[in-house]
Amino acid sequence: MSASASKVSSLSDEQIINRWGFDYYVFKALSAFRDADYTAFTHFTSIIENLVVRPVDGHSDMIVKLRCMQFLSRINNGDKLDLTFEEPKTPLESAVSVLESICRDMSVPPREQERVKQAIIETLIMVCLRSGEFTRAEEVLLRHFSDAEDSAGKKKLFESLIRRRRSSHSVLQLSSYADFKQDMLDFIERLYRVPEPFLLQMLKRSGHPGVSSEPVTSSSQDRQKTSAAAEHHGSVCACLSLHSLRQVYGVLSERYGVSVSFTQLQQELEEEQEQEESPELHLALSETPREQPEPPYAGMTISRLVQEDDSQLSTAEEEETQISSPHRIVIPSGPDSDDPEVRTPVRRSDTHNHSSECSPAQICTPARHTQKHNRIILSSDVEPEDHATSPPSSRRSSRHKQQQKSDHSESKCVMVEDDGGSSAQVCSPARPSSSSSSPAVRRSARDTQRQSRIVLSSDVEPEDHATSPPSSRRSSRHKQQQKSVHSESKCVMVEDDGGSSAQVCSPARPSSSSSSPAVRRSARDTQRQSRIVLSSDVEPEDHATSPPSSRRSSRHKQQQKSDHSAGESALVSSPAHPSSPASVRRSDRDTQNQSSESECVMEVEDGGSCVQHSTPARPSATDTQRHNRSVTVSSESEDHKSSPATQTPRRRSSPSSGGAHKRRRARWQDVSGTHENWSDEESLFSATSGRSSKKYSRKMWTVQESEWLKEGVRRFGAGHWEKIRSSFPFTGRTAVNLKDRWRTMLKLRLV
DNA sequence: CTAGGGTTACAT
DNA sequence: ATGTAACCCTAG
Numbered sequence: 001m002s003a004s005a006s007k008v009s010s011l012s013d014e015q016i017i018n019r020w021g022f023d024y025y026v027f028k029a030l031s032a033f034r035d036a037d038y039t040a041f042t043h044f045t046s047i048i049e050n051l052v053v054r055p056v057d058g059h060s061d062m063i064v065k066l067r068c069m070q071f072l073s074r075i076n077n078g079d080k081l082d083l084t085f086e087e088p089k090t091p092l093e094s095a096v097s098v099l100e101s102i103c104r105d106m107s108v109p110p111r112e113q114e115r116v117k118q119a120i121i122e123t124l125i126m127v128c129l130r131s132g133e134f135t136r137a138e139e140v141l142l143r144h145f146s147d148a149e150d151s152a153g154k155k156k157l158f159e160s161l162i163r164r165r166r167s168s169h170s171v172l173q174l175s176s177y178a179d180f181k182q183d184m185l186d187f188i189e190r191l192y193r194v195p196e197p198f199l200l201q202m203l204k205r206s207g208h209p210g211v212s213s214e215p216v217t218s219s220s221q222d223r224q225k226t227s228a229a230a231e232h233h234g235s236v237c238a239c240l241s242l243h244s245l246r247q248v249y250g251v252l253s254e255r256y257g258v259s260v261s262f263t264q265l266q267q268e269l270e271e272e273q274e275q276e277e278s279p280e281l282h283l284a285l286s287e288t289p290r291e292q293p294e295p296p297y298a299g300m301t302i303s304r305l306v307q308e309d310d311s312q313l314s315t316a317e318e319e320e321t322q323i324s325s326p327h328r329i330v331i332p333s334g335p336d337s338d339d340p341e342v343r344t345p346v347r348r349s350d351t352h353n354h355s356s357e358c359s360p361a362q363i364c365t366p367a368r369h370t371q372k373h374n375r376i377i378l379s380s381d382v383e384p385e386d387h388a389t390s391p392p393s394s395r396r397s398s399r400h401k402q403q404q405k406s407d408h409s410e411s412k413c414v415m416v417e418d419d420g421g422s423s424a425q426v427c428s429p430a431r432p433s434s435s436s437s438s439p440a441v442r443r444s445a446r447d448t449q450r451q452s453r454i455v456l457s458s459d460v461e462p463e464d465h466a467t468s469p470p471s472s473r474r475s476s477r478h479k480q481q482q483k484s485v486h487s488e489s490k491c492v493m494v495e496d497d498g499g500s501s502a503q504v505c506s507p508a509r510p511s512s513s514s515s516s517p518a519v520r521r522s523a524r525d526t527q528r529q530s531r532i533v534l535s536s537d538v539e540p541e542d543h544a545t546s547p548p549s550s551r552r553s554s555r556h557k558q559q560q561k562s563d564h565s566a567g568e569s570a571l572v573s574s575p576a577h578p579s580s581p582a583s584v585r586r587s588d589r590d591t592q593n594q595s596s597e598s599e600c601v602m603e604v605e606d607g608g609s610c611v612q613h614s615t616p617a618r619p620s621a622t623d624t625q626r627h628n629r630s631v632t633v634s635s636e637s638e639d640h641k642s643s644p645a646t647q648t649p650r651r652r653s654s655p656s657s658g659g660a661h662k663r664r665r666a667r668w669q670d671v672s673g674t675h676e677n678w679s680d681e682e683s684l685f686s687a688t689s690g691r692s693s694k695k696y697s698r699k700m701w702t703v704q705e706s707e708w709l710k711e712g713v714r715r716f717g718a719g720h721w722e723k724i725r726s727s728f729p730f731t732g733r734t735a736v737n738l739k740d741r742w743r744t745m746l747k748l749r750l751v
Numbered sequence: 752c753t754a755g756g757g758t759t760a761c762a763t
Numbered sequence: 764a765t766g767t768a769a770c771c772c773t774a775g
Contacts, residue, residue: 698760698769722752737770739753744768 011057018056022048023197026065029072030194033185036178038076045073053704058711063729064105068188071098075184078120079127079177081136090136092124095184096144101731106191116187118146123180125158126172138162699732701741709738710751718742 029044048069056062074095077083085094096117103113121144128137141158145151161169701709712724721735721742730738745751 696759696770700768719753734770735752736754736772739755740769740771743755748768 012055015055015057018051018054019058019062020197020199022051022056022062022065023194024199025051026069027194027197027200029069030185030189033072033076033181034189036182038181041072041076045069055707058728064102064192065194066729067098067102067105068192068194071095071102072185072188074098075120075181078123078180081127081131081133090124090128090140092120092127093140093144096120102191108191112187114146114148116184117144118148118151119180119183121145122151122154123175123177126175127177129158129161129167129169130172132165132167134162134165134167701744705730705733706741706745706750709741709745712738713742713751 025044025048029041029048032040032044074085074091078092078095081090083091085091099117121140125137125140128140145155157171708728709724712727716723721738725733725735725738
């Protein structure tokens with residue numbers, strides 16, 4: 001639609017904060033991998049997987065990171081032949097596929113690409129040999145092994161071992177899978193150096209004990225510390241001085257090429273404040289300053305914008321450096337969120353027009369002129385729905401109050417606000433005259449505690465949860481992982497309830513079906529149902545055996561039933577899912593619903609997204625939403641979910657495929673973005689292997705994919721399918737597929 | 752590469 | 764049997 005052009009900008013706070021969280025967890029995942037803490041790696045990838053389902057401001061950088069995570073997660077599970085990320089493929093074969101995608105997107109020297117691929121193939125063959133899978137080893141050898149002369153010797157050796165059915169040989173013993181993993185990590189790190197995440201930088205700047213001193217590029221260990229801190233932060237509360245902000249801003253602006261000066265940002269803030277309160281305004285600030293003509297923004301991608309936001313903060317700091325002492329900014333570490341509305345992530349106001357340079361005291365004064373205060377506010381709030389995803393999260397609601405009080409009493413100056421829109425203003429007043437006042441405000445973490453209730457754990461089962469309705473979601477599977485999780489776990493919390501769940505969704509990944517599988521989550525759990533969808537895939541047993549087609553059908557039915565039985569759950573699920581794409585499916589009828597929903601969507605979009613982010617809208621609602629408002633769904637598909645049964649069926653089914661082995665799910669497989677959701681199915685079928693016989697299997701469009709498409713159309717305009725396809729991590733979708741889907745969406749009036 | 756009509760797979 | 768989303772085919 002109209003779309004195209006205007007992307008203006010507004011990112012919702014959730015999108016921005018999720019982006020911060022995303023960057024942070026990617027960073028952490030890499031650190032964990034580097035430290036050979038693969039359990040932690042899995043946990044982080046799981047978090048990311050779930051996070052990605054929520055609206056996040058996306059940009060190319062994000063896709064690259066997702067690809068890297070996808071690659072590493074497959075490498076990490078490469079020695080487990082029973083896992084599958086893409087249906088027929090072994091994890092390492094999937095890694096090769098991802099490698100190809102990476103090479104396509106990032107221009108990797110052919111030689112390097114070949115070297116890495118060869119290393120993966122050799123390792124795969126060795127893994128097969130060690131586990132006695134000679135047939136498979138032979139297959140891999142014939143299909144993928146390099147014909148290069150220099151590898152001829154190895155090829156002969158492998159052929160010999162295969163022929164003789166030898167699963168032990170010095171060569172097999174010499175090579176260690178751990179070394180291979182690190183080698184692959186080195187490759188990724190050479191290819192793409194992940195910058196230190198904004199959240200970590202802020203934490204460091206704040207002088208947080210564990211972190212502070214470390215230079216930006218801290219070693220992995222350091223990072224871990226940091227991260228830990230960050231995770232906590234709920235309680236931590238970081239206070240930043242303007243000074244620090246400036247510093248950070250300087251660094252970030254340079255790194256990202258932000259041209260906006262610190263001062264400009266401050267001015268903007270002021271203006272906004274003046275204009276007032278509406279929470280939305282804030283957003284504007286960050287994203288795109290309407291006022292500012294600055295080109296920079298215009299061209300920027302979301303990420304950029306976000307970054308800038310960050311930077312803005314910093315900017316403030318800089319200016320005030322001197323002042324710093326008095327004013328502080330508190331960053332809520334976690335994104336909290338609660339309000340549905342968006343708020344701005346950061347805001348800062350400053351005041352002084354002039355003064356900035358001066359000492360603090362001065363500053364204050366000036367402020368009054370305007371009436372605004374000097375305070376700086378960072379608000380970051382996250383949106384309500386998602387909290388789950390967001391890392392730190394805490395919720396603010398309660399805390400706000402608390403904080404506010406305190407703040408008022410003491411300081412007037414600063415404030416933070418956070419949350420809901422209202423808040424923002426709140427604080428402010430304090431200060432007018434008082435120049436000095438103290439500043440800081442902080443929000444406490446306490447909230448966290450409460451919410452924390454749910455933890456998402458890791459990896460493993462992500463799928464399920466994801467989908468599953470909020471409440472339920474966590475269910476069983478977690479257990480397995482949980483243990484590990486605990487340690488770190490705190491990580492994510494989801495909020496549960498509410499909306500959050502939705503997001504979670506995971507990946508859907510089909511793969512999972514493992515044999516044993518049963519273990520993990522069965523679909524049945526009622527609760528989850530939503531996930532069911534996912535799970536379905538998971539559930540190996542049934543489907544696995546059955547041929548794809550058949551399975552699906554059957555499984556659908558089964559699922560449906562279950563859902564129902566589950567009863568409520570069913571309901572839940574459906575709605576819930578928004579996030580989980582996979583699950584989602586929409587039936588035609590949905591359309592009806594759609595109308596209502598669609599509206600919602602619109603709303604959402606407006607609000608937020610406009611810009612780039614992908615899918616913004618939909619996520620939110622998940623559970624709640626459905627009922628409440630349409631919100632949820634953003635788009636289409638989800639909506640559909642309303643009819644649970646229908647939706648699910650397909651996708652899940654398909655994906656489910658076999659499950660013979662895949663134990664865990666490959667959740668990540670798709671990490672990349674969202675694939676997860678859908679991918680499962682797809683991957684199974686189409687993507688990879690192609691399962692042979694059938695003509696083709698239908699891959700239903702997930703919500704996430706539809707959101708990407710909508711975002712793409714908004715950005716580039718309808719008709720530029722190839723461009724859209726390459727701008728989002730679609731997997732298994734051609735430009736024609738996008739065009740067809742768009743046509744369908746129009747037909748259904750989903751857009 | 753895209754648009755648009757025809758075909759297929761799946762659900763009811 | 765029918766409806767439809769996803770997919771295929773082909774002209775431009």
